Amino acid sequence: MGFTFLLFIAFLSVAHAISGPKVTSATVGRPVTITCRFDPYYSNHQKYWCRGYNRATCHVLVQTHGPMMKSHDGKIKISADNKNGQLTVQMDQLTTNDKGWYWCGIERHHLLDYLSPTELKVTEGQKLFPSDKERLRLFIILGIIFGTLAMMLLGLVILVIKKIRKHKDNDNREKESTIENSIPKSNSVLSKELAEGVTYATVTILPSDRPQEDAPTYDNVKPSNSQEAIKPSVIETPASEPMEYSTIVFKK
Structure with missing residues (x-):
């Protein structure tokens, strides 16, 4: 005690x-x-x-x-x-x-x-907040990094756009080359008309084996005075030179 x-x-x-x-x-x-x-x-x-x-x-x-x-x-x-x-x-x-x-x-x-x-x-506590100088340095570094990334991204976008345009130009050139190759080079008038949308068709006339009998034959023959009197009036067609017709009949 x-x-x-x-x-x-x-x-x-x-x-x-x-x-x-x-x-x-x-x-x-x-x-x-x-x-x-x-x-x-x-x-x-x-x-x-x-x-x-x-x-x-x-x-x-x-x-x-x-x-x-x-x-x-x-x-x-x-x-x-x-x-x-x-x-x-x-x-x-x-x-x-x-x-x-x-x-x-x-x-x-x-x-x-x-x-x-x-x-x-x-x-251990929370990390101390950096000083103004360190904070400014951090901002500068981050700005450089983000600026570089932005420039790289912009350059990539421009490169992709150029490639797309080049691809389209090549396609257009190939189409134009195909059209030009399908048109004969010696016929410039035909090429121009095809470009303007003119369409051509070919018509073939087959000659008969022998002339039909009693068929009228036309020729540039000067008519006689009797025939001139009985010849019906004919409307002259506008032509470069006057045309007159006569009928010749071959009898058996």
């Missing part, structure tokens, strides 16, 4: 001397600030920030020798406000390797130091 009471008193004295958060959460790549409160009675005592699972193995990372001190790698800063009893620790450029147990401590000569533990949890 007495030993438990002494432990309780010791815990109260430590808690009264210095205290801090039990758990601190942080994100990879971002800074974190941890604040511990201490009794101003210990304003003249040196304060420190150490890392370790228990106080016996706690390794001092940075300690106060004035208003502010930094760690060797510059990632940790510690400052003590002795008037208000506040110890501030700032850790920068956090990684997942920084997670673990840390302690705020007050150094006491020839006595056990006062320590207050806190567990630091570091998690």
